[in-house]
Amino acid sequence: MSSPTPSAAPANAKRNVAILVLAQAFLGAQMPIIFTIGGLAGQSLAGNPCLATLPISLIVMGTMIWATPMSAVMQKYGRRAGFLIGAAAGAIGAAIGAYALHIGSFTLFLAGSFVTGLYQSAHGFYRFAAADAVDADFRPKAISYVMAGGLAAAIIGPQLVKVTADALVVPFLGAYLAVIAINVLGAGLFLALDIPPPPAEPENGTGGRSRLELLKTPVIAVSIITGMVSYALMNLVMTSTPLAVVGCGYEKSDAANIVSAHVLAMFVPSFFTGHVIARFGVRKVIATGLAILAGAGIVALNGVDLGNFYIALVLLGVGWNFGFIGATTMLASTYEPEEQGRVQGLNDMIVFGGVTMASFASGLLMNCSGGNAQQGWNAVNLAMIPLLTLAGAALIWLWLRPEEE
Numbered sequence: 168m169s170s171p172t173p174s175a176a177p178a179n180a181k182r183n184v185a186i187l188v189l190a191q192a193f194l195g196a197q198m199p200i201i202f203t204i205g206g207l208a209g210q211s212l213a214g215n216p217c218l219a220t221l222p223i224s225l226i227v228m229g230t231m232i233w234a235t236p237m238s239a240v241m242q243k244y245g246r247r248a249g250f251l252i253g254a255a256a257g258a259i260g261a262a263i264g265a266y267a268l269h270i271g272s273f274t275l276f277l278a279g280s281f282v283t284g285l286y287q288s289a290h291g292f293y294r295f296a297a298a299d300a301v302d303a304d305f306r307p308k309a310i311s312y313v314m315a316g317g318l319a320a321a322i323i324g325p326q327l328v329k330v331t332a333d334a335l336v337v338p339f340l341g342a343y344l345a346v347i348a349i350n351v352l353g354a355g356l357f358l359a360l361d362i363p364p365p366p367a368e369p370e371n372g373t374g375g376r377s378r379l380e381l382l383k384t385p386v387i388a389v390s391i392i393t394g395m396v397s398y399a400l401m402n403l404v405m406t407s408t409p410l411a412v413v414g415c416g417y418e419k420s421d422a423a424n425i426v427s428a429h430v431l432a433m434f435v436p437s438f439f440t441g442h443v444i445a446r447f448g449v450r451k452v453i454a455t456g457l458a459i460l461a462g463a464g465i466v467a468l469n470g471v472d473l474g475n476f477y478i479a480l481v482l483l484g485v486g487w488n489f490g491f492i493g494a495t496t497m498l499a500s501t502y503e504p505e506e507q508g509r510v511q512g513l514n515d516m517i518v519f520g521g522v523t524m525a526s527f528a529s530g531l532l533m534n535c536s537g538g539n540a541q542q543g544w545n546a547v548n549l550a551m552i553p554l555l556t557l558a559g560a561a562l563i564w565l566w567l568r569p570e571e572e
Contacts, residue, residue, distance in 0.1 A: 179361055183300040184309050186360050187293050190250070191316030192323075194353035195290065197257060197346045199324025201226065201283065203426045204332055206410050206530070207419070208264075208339045212273035220406050220530030222264075222280040227402060227526040229284015230291065231519035237288045238512030246296045250357045253289020256282055258350035265343035286350070288515065294492075295511050298499040300362050307449075307496045311441030314434060314492055321430030325423045332419065375506035378513050389565040390498035391514050393453050395521035396558035397490030400460050400551050403525035404467070404483050405429060407533035407547045408476070414540025415471045425476050432484025440492045449497045450566060456489030457558055460551065467548040471541050479548075490558075525554075 202223060210219035241249035263279030297313040298306050331341035381387050408429070409422040444452050463482035466475055502510040529547055536546040 180301045180305075183360060183362050184297050184312060186356055187297050187300075187313045188316040190353060190356050191290075191293055191313050192319035193356070194254060194257070194349060195317050195320035196323035196327065197261070197349050198287070198290075199321060199426060199430050200328055200342050200346055202405060203325060203328050203409055203423055204339050204342055205280070206406060207413070207422075208268065209273070209276065210410070211338060212267070212271060212276055214273075217531055217535040218273075219410060219534055220526065222276055223406050224523060224526040224530065225277050225280035226284045226287055227519055228523040229281040230287040231284075231516055231523050233285045233288035234291070234515035234519060235512040237285070237292065238508045238515070241292060242508030246292070246299075246362045247357050247360045249289050249292065250296075250360065251354055253286045254350045254354035254357070256289070257286030258347050260284075260286060261343045261346035261350065265340055265347070268337050268340045268343065288519070291515050291519070292511065294495050295499070295507075296362055298495070299507065303500070306499055307444045307492075308441035310495055310499070311437045311439075311444075311492055313437075314440070314488070315437030317434030317437070318431060321427055321434055324430065325427035328423045329420060375503050375509070378509060381502070381506070381510055381513060384501065385565055385568060386497060387501050387510070389561045390494045390501065391517050392561045393457070393558045394491055394494030394498070394514065395518040396554045397453075397456060397460065397487050397494060398518055399521040399525035400554055401433075401483055401487040401491075402522045403529045403550060403554075404463065404547060405480070406526055406529040407544065408480060410533050411471070411540055411544040411547075412476055414543070417473060421473060425473075425480050428477055429480035429484045432481040433488055434484075436485055436488045437492065440488060441496075443489075444493060444496055449493050450562065452489050453493035453497070454559075454562055456486045456491070456493060457555060457562070459486035459489065461555055462486070464548045464551040464555075468545055471544060521554075 205223045205226070206220045209222040210216060213219055213221065237249055237253070240252065260279045260281075260283030263282060264276055265279075267273070267276035267279055293313050294310050297309040301309045327345050328342055331345045332339055334341035376384075382391075405426070408425060409419075412422040412425055413419060440452070459482050463479045463486055466482060467479035469475060498510070498514055528550060532546040532550055533540075533543040535543075537543045
């Protein structure tokens with residue numbers, strides 16, 4: 168399969184990748200904020216504790232729903248337009264959430280979360296934009312560098328939670344105001360982005376393979392499955408972590424520190440993941456990621472000391488990094504330029520569909536499957552088993568197949 172990028176990378180490729188790294192670092196800081204306090208804010212607004220993580224689930228569901236339309240927008244109008252729309256949605260979603268907290272409306276808070284999903288959908292295309300901006304040899308490293316921008320986000324986001332969560336009379340309101348500022352200021356980065364739109368799909372619809380044909384391609388199917396499982400497992404466990412930490416008697420600051428360690432673990436490996444993929448091969452890196460995710464579940468099931476939370480969430484972050492970056496890299500080498508929007512939209516729709524189900528399950532398992540926080544936490548981590556089995560079986564199946572021509 169030919170590369171989805173031109174034979175020669177554009178002259179401003181390095182600048183584009185640098186802009187995407189900065190966007191990942193600054194705009195990406197809002198997601199650690201929201202994932203740290205979203206469940207706690209939902210718990211304060213919802214009458215039923217089983218619905219505490221529903222705001223986070225609505226963000227993920229919005230990401231899934233918006234993935235295909237956002238990919239189509241970028242296919243037609245370019246990355247800059249799509250990323251500016253995403254930043255605007257992030258600001259609007261946070262504004263709705265802030266007002267909902269002010270008036271105490273859980274329903275409106277959910278609406279704001281769904282709008283935030285449009286930002287998260289656009290954010291997910293940063294990695295594909297990096298892949299499209301460079302030549303094939305540099306692609307794994309470009310994806311990895313952009314994901315590494317999340318290191319700054321991992322530091323900025325949780326620190327802002329500590330400063331803003333209780334800064335105003337209404338709990339968590341200050342954090343959502345900070346998210347508005349992040350989106351308004353961060354949108355300016357995309358004015359310097361210059362990645363031309365990919366070749367337009369012919370109006371007769373014959374530009375490359377159909378979605379069904381793409382899904383029947385083994386390497387594409389396995390890329391999507393392993394990417395979905397890596398992201399779904401990370402979301403399944405991380406969504407419940409603040410509730411589990413606080414529910415087991417620790418402070419909100421402890422939850423913020425654990426989430427910060429987790430997000431650092433998600434992105435610090437990105438400085439070398441691309442090099443590891445280039446040396447050992449993408450399939451081995453994905454397999455390693457799945458094994459590390461399994462290790463995270465084992466540690467979590469062995470106790471609820473702070474040390475267990477820290478180790479489990481660090482392993483969860485590293486496993487996500489290897490699994491998700493590996494899956495993205497494998498997918499990026501499978502399609503033609505005219506198939507780009509179709510493949511990327513299809514991938515993120517399926518990936519975040521799985522993440523949505525994991526997010527909904529996380530809250531139900533955490534709050535409604537046991538008599539206390541530890542029992543709920545154990546249920547969350549046991550739920551990793553079927554997804555890990557699916558991804559492992561898919562990867563083994565691909566490994567046993569003859570090499571693609």
